[in-house]
Amino acid sequence: MRFRSMARHLSESFSSSSQPYLSYHDILLTTEDIRALKGDWLTDNNIAFWEEWLEREVLPNYPKARVVLLRPSITFLLMQTIDIKGISSALPDFRNVTHIFLPINDSRDRERADGGSHWSLLLVSVIDRVAFHYDSLGGANFYEAQRCTDRLGRVLGIPLRFHQLEDCPQQPNSSDCGVFVCILMRHLLIKRLLVAGSNEKVSMSMAGKMIDSHGGRKEMLRIIESLRKEGERRRSASPYAKPNTPPRIE
Template sequence: MAEETILHYHDVALTTEDLRALRGDWLTDNNISFWEEVLEHEDLKRYPGVKIILLRPSMVMLMRQVEDESMIISALPDLRKASHIFLPINDCDDPREAEGGSHWSLLVVGVRDGVAFHYDSLMPSNDNVAKTVAAKLFHILGRTSGWRYLQVPDTPQQINGSDCGVHVCMNMEELLYRLLQVNVDSNVDMKMKGSKQNAREFRIRMERKLLQERAQA
């Protein structure tokens, strides 16, 4: 039986399953897409000159699974004009498996500097997958050499088996805010040392936002 849709928020349709996931389970693709939509429409839109792209989990899976780069390019936003690209990484290898995989992490690519930063809350679980995605992305951007991949060593680590997706959303928000506070050509500290995060409180915040939008719909 299909899950009931409880909220259409821009381009994502959230279901009762997505709401349950926010209350302590492994986050769904929709949960992460929802938070990306929130960041885009409440934060990024206030900076029209900024070229930061938040790719959805489905787009990242497309990049991993499709060999035809022309097909990938036609399905994605124009990545060549971006300064930074955020990519939620899932270790699922089968695109036919709904909500597949067992771990989320975050890849942030500085296009101009040619650096891919990987934030993994259960290091080094997604290291190989993230490297593969980074290589594919730089190839699409026409940069087959001269780029670097960095596993960020001070990424906050999760304390249970279900908060990886929450860490992706927390890290995405924190790093996006840093990038939005400086000039596009300025250097930004992409390390996470001293980052104060609370996954439980962030889950509550995400759920509260979903319910607030549902009440206003």
């Protein structure tokens, strides 16, 4: 099964049974995802949507970029599966890739991808063979990030050095870890990797970076609502649209 198909299948499988809200390419957001985004712990789908949006709206402006945004469900598979080689068909083609972003979840239950309680971000520089870990709750996901680094290194066939970023901005509460992951991901992608020259050394430090988690939630909601309105417009204009289906952008 191709990477995108597997990611979409797992994303939908791990979703709650709430009502569909927006179908955006390979991601199906539900009303439960929207509720979580307004003030709770972000779901797999929230983060997967953000990655999908960055891939569709940002990365096309940088055709030479070789960056992979691995979905939470695929990162979970990578960390929990016993046979790493057995999930090769679910993984993207990492050849010529320079950097990989991985949302890390602390769930250790192989049967529940949504069973954890904390998100952090792992950014792997394949060209430098270093994995940078950004944890907004101290070292809460230190073990999980190290495990993911080791397993990804085995997939890539290269040793990866693990580096915990001690200057990562810290969340002020128990629910904003996923928002921090999304904001840090976009900042590192747009402000660091995509604007750097081919021979330029990129700093991965987040020293002094301020995170507005409330503003981040509002911005993500604005993006979703804008896409939903566009999906509704397309649905109403199409003679082939099926009734009782969520607005769709594809």
